[in-house]
Amino acid sequence: MVMVPACFSESYAEARPKFCEAAAAAGGVLGSWFNPNGRGPGGERLFLDTARFGPMDAEKMLVLIAGTHGVEGHCGSGAEIAWLRDGGPAKLPADTGALLIHALNPHGFAWTRRVTEDNVDLNRNFVDHDKAYPANDGYRALADAILPAAWDEASRTETERVFQAFTQKHGAFGLQGAISGGQYSHPDGIFFGGRKPTWSNRTVRAIARQDLSRARHVAVIDFHTGLGPFGHGELICAVPPGARSFDRARAWYGDEMTSPEGGTSTSAIVVGIMTDAFSQELPDAEVTPIAIEYGTYSVPEVLNAVRADNWLHQRGDLGSALGRALKADMKERFFPAGDKWREMVWARAEQTIGWAVKGLAAG
Numbered sequence: 152m153v154m155v156p157a158c159f160s161e162s163y164a165e166a167r168p169k170f171c172e173a174a175a176a177a178g179g180v181l182g183s184w185f186n187p188n189g190r191g192p193g194g195e196r197l198f199l200d201t202a203r204f205g206p207m208d209a210e211k212m213l214v215l216i217a218g219t220h221g222v223e224g225h226c227g228s229g230a231e232i233a234w235l236r237d238g239g240p241a242k243l244p245a246d247t248g249a250l251l252i253h254a255l256n257p258h259g260f261a262w263t264r265r266v267t268e269d270n271v272d273l274n275r276n277f278v279d280h281d282k283a284y285p286a287n288d289g290y291r292a293l294a295d296a297i298l299p300a301a302w303d304e305a306s307r308t309e310t311e312r313v314f315q316a317f318t319q320k321h322g323a324f325g326l327q328g329a330i331s332g333g334q335y336s337h338p339d340g341i342f343f344g345g346r347k348p349t350w351s352n353r354t355v356r357a358i359a360r361q362d363l364s365r366a367r368h369v370a371v372i373d374f375h376t377g378l379g380p381f382g383h384g385e386l387i388c389a390v391p392p393g394a395r396s397f398d399r400a401r402a403w404y405g406d407e408m409t410s411p412e413g414g415t416s417t418s419a420i421v422v423g424i425m426t427d428a429f430s431q432e433l434p435d436a437e438v439t440p441i442a443i444e445y446g447t448y449s450v451p452e453v454l455n456a457v458r459a460d461n462w463l464h465q466r467g468d469l470g471s472a473l474g475r476a477l478k479a480d481m482k483e484r485f486f487p488a489g490d491k492w493r494e495m496v497w498a499r500a501e502q503t504i505g506w507a508v509k510g511l512a513a514g
């Protein structure tokens with residue numbers, strides 16, 4: 152019986168050795184990818200770590216990913232470590248391997264941010280950067296309200312007024328889509344998709360080619376937090392309905408699976424998502440990707456924390472009392488304190504991993 156809350160960590164610096172020790176104890180082959188673009192808040196060097204289990208030429212591979220959105224790595228790291236300590240690798244069928252990716256965006260994890268070191272939302276960064284970027288007129292209209300000059304009562308009131316006017320016209324989900332769907336026009340804004348592939352983007356592609364090129368069936372589970380009811384893990388399949396991988400995901404996860412394009416998800420339709428890399432880098436494999444999205448707080452509370460964190464890094468002072476308060480709020484919105492939420496995370500993760508392994512076995 153695994154002690155679930157103890158599998159989670161309060162910082163990247165705590166999570167990294169905990170993951171590596173649990174992976175080594177479970178017999179994993181470890182790999183470390185150094186991110187040269189800066190350090191963590193304690194001066195620590197930043198690594199993406201991987202752990203591999205099962206036959207090196209396994210045709211079937213389970214892939215668990217933590218920390219695509221930095222701060223959300225508290226959740227994914229805890230789930231991965233719980234799976235390791237619970238004996239997950241030993242329970243895999245003989246023909247099935249597993250690849251765990253820990254801190255895909257180590258900078259964001261270390262600094263309690265969703266974004267990478269270049270202020271990029273990694274889950275909007277996997278577009279074709281040689282083509283014209285998708286337009287987001289809603290974001291343009293909201294950009295000044297999203298990043299005000301100052302973070303005070305007056306600017307909060309003004310932002311509230313602008314958001315309410317937008318909501319009256321386009322609805323609350325319309326507002327959420329304009330803000331969070333992804334934008335390529337404001338590098339100092341939020342949900343910015345970048346102008347080129349980030350370090351994490353290039354690295355996850357290299358990992359896919361190195362560790363998964365012999366696989367024929369790949370089940371990807373990417374851990375996220377911040378949308379939906381507290382502690383509930385929504386299984387989001389963000390490939391278009393009609394794609395073969397969509398039908399496979401539906402067969403594996405049933406009606407538990409939701410679809411942004413199908414209008415059944417709490418998530419807006421987003422472009423350039425990270426899991427697209429696996430089908431692109433593994434053309435001979437059948438890739439079945441989902442994101443597991445754990446609810447924390449309400450959408451306005453979560454979006455407000457993201458906005459505040461962006462303001463803090465663009466215009467504020469990290470060392471100030473306000474800076475520390477905004478950081479504490481950011482962490483809580485994506486990683487609620489207390490045992491209950493963490494126990495719910497693992498219960499749903501265990502169930503979902505079980506469905507993925509069953510799906511791989513079927514085929």
Ligand SMILES: [Zn+2]
Nearest residue numbers: 220223375376
């Ligand atoms: Zn996320």
